[in-house]
Amino acid sequence: MNGRFEWHELPADVRRAVQDRAGLVRNAANASVGRNSAFAASLDTTDGQVFCKGGRTDSPQAVMHRNEAEVNPFLPEELAPRLLWQVERDGWLLLGFEHVPGRYADLSPGSPDLPLVAKTVGKISSITPPVGRRVIADHWRAALSNETADGWAIRAPQHMRGSTLVHSDLNPLNVLVADTARVVDWAWWRTGAAWIDPAFMVVRLVAEGHEPAQAEEWAAQFDGFRKAPGEAITAFAASLVCLWERKFAGTPATEAARRWFEHRKANGPRLP
Structure with a gap:
């Protein structure tokens, strides 16, 4: 800042x-x-x-x-x-x-930090947050209410409801690695479906050099992501492109979201 x-x-x-x-x-x-x-x-x-x-x-x-x-x-x-x-x-x-020690997480392919980060992402999804607070589906629906650029994006909120804690900003600067990986900056926490944080991680992995298919394979170690409907993941990827282009156009994360969405469109479900 x-x-x-x-x-x-x-x-x-x-x-x-x-x-x-x-x-x-x-x-x-x-x-x-x-x-x-x-x-x-x-x-x-x-x-x-x-x-x-x-x-x-x-x-x-x-x-x-x-x-x-x-x-x-x-x-x-x-x-x-x-x-x-x-x-x-x-x-x-x-x-x-x-005050905790640590360095920012390395999410590049082959990084030894990846198993530690995975363990931490799994812990987040096991936590029951304050009930009924900060529902990510409602937030996403409001943010996308005027979005008509892509038919996929406006479908995302209907898939995002759930009772799982969602950090929603698992970028490498918010993960401190020492013997374990600890997460900071919880300003954007929400409640939602169990696949959401692993899906956010897909974008971060792509931004750090993973191919979209490799990043999805990493995220599939989490039950929530692996069992999520394909249309939910594709719609989420589309919604990230729409939302992030408004505030973060041209950033590595936004470009990674675009690459992931293009991969999903080419290899995932089609719009009904």
Whole structure:
């Protein structure tokens, strides 16, 4: 995110409230990636390290930080960093997370990270999220309501209902690998069908050099994806192209979604 605040630029009372929870801050190293937080930094404090992120409560991003705070209690420790505290003061909302080691996941063909990532994706699909909250099918239907470019895309929402936790943004920068793979940035979590996160992973794998058929083979290790109707997967791929072209045209992920959809059209089910 451009224009991210430095620690010393936060209001004094906000910094004081954070230090009441985290300990005296000796050093703050801003995160080098990410776009949804006005402040995001690793804080070295007298009580240890903590990762702190957030922004102003009157910003559009505030709801994303509240989303993360809501879902965190449902996430096992081996899957995601613990939310240690929240500070809301003087128009700012900041979240303090357990500081975990790791590097960004390598999703390229043959990477030793792939089995660790697979284990983590499987854990996500085993979690029961807050019931009836943030239904991805409803969100997709609203987002595609004016979309008429492709007959496949508008069919996606009817296949997306379910009770599984969906992270929905499993890009390599959100997966930290050490001895295990842990997932961060849960701002976009939803509830939906069990095949959705594995399907998102297909796009990420294609973007990192896998052929679409290889990526689908990787995703087929998950029951949800393997048993999903072919038309559901094709419609989802089409919907990603439509939605991502609006905001992320020309990015590797959008081009990967397009390649995958073209593969599905050539090798999958036809429109009735």
